[in-house]
Amino acid sequence: MCGIVGYLGKNNTKEILLSGLKELEYRGYDSAGIAVLQDNNFANYKAVGKLVNLEEKTKDFITDGFAVGIGHTRWATHGKPTELNAHPHLGESSYVVHNGIIENYAQLKKELQEDGVTFLSQTDTEVIVHQFEKNLKNISNAFEAFEKTISELQGAYAMLIVTKSLPDTIFFAKNGSPMLVGVNENDEKFFASSDSPLIGLAKEVNYFDDGDYGYVTQDALEIFNKAGKKVEAHFVTLATDKLSAQKDGYRFFMEKEIYEQSDVIADTILGRLGEDEIIFDELDSSLFDGIHEIKLCACGTSYHSALCASYMFERYSKVRCSVEVASEFRYREPLMSKDTLFVVISQSGETADTLETLKMAKNAGLKTLVICNVDNSSMVRLADACILTRAGIEKGVASTKAFATQVTVFWMLSLYVAKRNKAFTTKELQDQIHLLREVPASVIVTDAMHERIKRLSKRYLHGHGFFFIGRDLFFPLALEGALKLKEISYLHAEGYPSGEMKHGPIALADPELFTIALLPQHLLYEKSKSNVEELSARDSTICAISPLPFDKADDFIPINSCKDYMLEFFEMMVVVQLLSLEISVRLGNDVDMPRNLAKSVTVE
């Protein structure tokens, strides 16, 4: 997702900012920019696309001597990836870079516009700099104006502001999005949204806590906590290995991405949950006019999230829904009617089979919607409407956080349609929205859980196959669990509906057949349990994942007791992802780049 860098010192500011941004490239971005304040003059450059474009634009720009500078790589969320929407954003005499989402930006923007402020971009970020300058008009002390601005913002942010009002200073604030500051013996100060830009430049770094804000000058680093109390920096020595810095200390990108799920789900719901409604600013309210059916089309993991969606659209929104594997749909001469909304789901937005089905639907005159993680991708450009998941770039070939955000978007979308179709009462909608707010917490990986799965994984390195089984929404989760295991362990695994085992596959049951049983408390528990008992009676080795103890299981991975099956879904999702990861690690496989697989499948 977006990346931030900042520098204050006497060295080559432009180069430090650009090479810092280069270190953040792996996070994915679609535009970039820098702003440098030197001798009370601002220089600002922005470019769409890769950093080489920004390098080209700045090739004649030279920084010499003391300067302050900020830089940003942007992954579009509010507004298209254009130069105007790229950061840093300018007020009258200040620039801001920002990661995260300002939830109350629409209200602030309205008030600023009423005061006569003109906005150049479609971003939420631009309100920060205008709000800061509005406060500067009434408060002569620039830091106090900054403090007031922070108190007026709701949402998640890591931000840096440079201003002519205090030209030797960088203001910073962090809440919900990561940021650190580094220092060295030359009184230089470096900021970044993750370690790697600081390696080799700063010896010691301080990771900000949520609510921290303050400023740096050549002589000072002043940090205040969310209560406004001055706090000491807690410096730690910075690691020196760049690749491991990109992995933030995790062994694999996939592991990091599993751990990131809480943050990216929080990003995905940010600004989209009202009191009793779901807000998708990006959707035209007429999108669902005349629609009597939703057809979902995707491949692989995205297909599994579409299967999850089909349960939610029928159960919550009361809309007929069907799901298709894209490579099958392409050639089976499907009947398409114009009262169907055609929805494609793709992490990359480039998968050839899915893209082709989108073209078919468009040619047939259907309304189309894409759920995608990459703005400006082929599918996003082609579909009539788009909802972006906000997972950030996914480096591990086996998809984890993209799946998590897709299911989250579908849950929100099913409620959006439920409200429109009056399928839910206000109270029911409010209850669902409360549950959605709990998802980020439900996917946090605890040490105890990870350790337990690591230990258990050693028993599952052989055998003649795995069955992941579940019912209802837990059936697509079983499919996804089996796909994860296949992809990175190279062991044979199948996902199956629990109730279907007795119609054939149960013939395979013996101690060497491993059954991973998903047993949520709040959805068909007794029925699923009897299905697992049938397998246990035939001596299949059972690993049960459930909040409730299950004495017929050989192994048991407990999840937290939750108040709804949707939260149980997300808890179990993390368990099956980690189980695959740890089995793969024990087998000595390349977790992030499994054999024969590619991240973006642009061939048929």
Ligand code: F6R
């Ligand atoms: C599995 C995985 C693949 C993709 C599939 C579709 O871990 O990543 O199954 O889900 O290739 O890709 P997208 O979502 O980019 O269309």
